Amino acid sequence: MVENRNDVSSFLSYCLQNNFPFFAYQLPETGRIQIGVQTDLDLKDYQVLSELDAVNGFVFSPFDSESRHKSWLIRSDISLQASEIKSNSIPLLEAYQLKKEEELPKEVMLESASTLYFNQVTEMIKDxxxxxxxxxxxxxxQILEGMGLNDAVESFLKLSEAYHSAFVFLVAIPNVGTWIxxxxxxxxxxxxxxxxxxxxxxxxKLSDRLMSQVKWEDKDVKEQAFVSSYIEEVLAQHNVRDYKRTGPVSSQAGNVVHLKTTYLLSGKMSFPQLSSLVQDLHPTPAVCGLPKIKALELIREVEQHDREYYAGYLGPIESNGSISLFVNLRSMKVxxxxxxxxxxxxxxxxxxxxKEWEETCLKAQTLLNVIRS
Ligand SMILES: C=C(O[C@@H]1C=C(C(=O)O)C=C[C@H]1O)C(=O)O
Structure with a gap:
């Protein structure tokens, strides 16, 4: 990164240590970190995205909308690019003294045992x-011991430097969670x-092959086609018929490769239209399954951990109606x-x-390789 890496790191650490709701993200292929800080603790939760028309901020929504986890909006009262941060930027925040909530017992999470995972896959395959x-x-x-809140900012900065084609993020909402x-x-x-x-x-795994050398097995092709057909169905339900479909093509994400079809919809859509598309798309069969309700029920029944915001969605929304929402994947709760x-x-x-176990290990490596470097 840039010459002011230390200043950016101090600024984000100050936000984290002083209980500010805030977000920092790098959109794919921009190489630019955008930061937004809410200067009070009055966070807005929402049921449907359309409630948030004409605001600037960042949304953070759980996987399961019927779970105890709410969807949140972080307002960007202070909005700046990382490149604008200087050694004297912290006083911008010092004017706001946010009340520290009373100390809650420290949260601890449990790792999913591999035997449990193998029993669960076997049970699911039967169905x-x-x-x-x-x-x-x-x-x-997967639990990383020996790392924690003090490593969050550095891990985020390393990810932003390593992954230019991903949506790299750090989000912190007091009493809800910090995710990168x-x-x-x-x-x-x-x-x-x-x-x-x-x-x-x-x-x-990509290994040392060129992207053009990657071949796909039937199982992967089918798995991705389930997602494509679901998206096309949702678009049809929304009367969106004018779009350009590209793919499926191989798409690199760190040390792994996925199959990806891109849909470019022509014509401007209003914020309410976009919101209702989001409502119906999420969660797609990329993170839930097909048929959606049956898959959701099976996940609720079989998984013993709470997904919380993993496989939910997040990203910036702007008052002009622009949104950039991504699926909360390759991520961790800090x-x-x-x-x-x-x-x-x-x-x-x-x-x-x-093979399924191995696949989850590969996906974990995309983060571990970078944050442990
Ligand atoms: C569920 C995850 O990834 C999703 C599942 C994939 C798969 O099953 O092959 C590939 C990409 C993502 O849509 C994850 O990274 O945790």
């Missing part, structure tokens, strides 16, 4: 073979008159003395438990 559903995503939690990640998956983004969404699924990394993968009737 898939019985034809109860076509695809479901099983996730697990590098997501390869757009949920819905709209700028000027271009609206984009993607169908992303299928995973393999606790005082732990980081909890969430990883999952699509399971179909053809899945082999060992």
């Amino acid at each position: 898939l073979k019985n034809g109860k559903l076509n695809k479901v995503i099983l996730s697990r939690v 990640g590098a997501s390869p998956e757009t949920l819905l983004s709209s700028k000027n008159s271009e609206v984009e969404t993607v169908a992303l699924a299928g995973t393999q 606790l005082e003395n732990q980081m909890a990394l969430f990883v999952g993968g699509g399971i179909t009737a053809d899945s082999l438990p060992d």
Whole structure:
């Protein structure tokens, strides 16, 4: 990064230590970190995105809208680019003294044991073979001990330096959580008159091959096609018929490759239209499954951890109606003395438990390789 890396790091650490709700993110292919800080603790929660028309801020929404976790908006009362931060930027924040909430007991999370994961995959494959559903995503939690809140900013900066094609983020909401990640998956983004969404699924290690040498097995092709057909169905329900579809093509995300179809929708869409698309797209079969309700029920029944905001969506929204929302993937929740990394993968009737496990390890490596470097 830039010459002012230390100043950016101090500024973000100050926000974190002083209980500010804030966000920092780098949109794909921009190489630019944008920061927004809310200067009070009066956070707004929402049920549907359309409630947030004409505001500037950042939304943070859970995987399961029926869970106890709410969807939040962080206002950007102070908005700046990382490149603008100087050694004297902290006084901007010193004017606001946010009340420290009374100390809650320190949260601790448990790692998903590998034996548990193997039992769960096997159970899910049985249901898939019985034809109860076509695809479901099983996730697990990996705990990094010896890392915690003091490492959050440095980990975020390293991810922003390593991954230019991802959506790299650090989000902190007091009493809700602090998350960092590098997501390869757009949920819905709209700028000027271009609206984009993607169908992303299928995973393999890139190793030392060129992207053009990557070949896909039937199982991955099918798995990704479930996501594409779901997106096309949702677009049709919204009467969106005028779009350009590209792919599926191989798309790199760190040390792994996915299959990706991109949908470019022509014509400007209003914020309420975009909101209702988001409402219906999320969660896609890339992180939930197909049919959606059956998959959601199976995930609720089988997974023993709470996904919270993993596989939810997040990103900036602007008062001019622009949104850039991504799926909360390749991410972790940062606790005082732990980081909890969430990883999952699509399971179909053809899945082999060992390969699925390996896939989650590969996905975890995309973060671990960078933050442990
Ligand atoms: C569920 C995750 O990733 C999703 C699942 C994929 C798969 O099943 O192959 C690939 C990309 C993502 O859409 C994750 O990273 O945790």
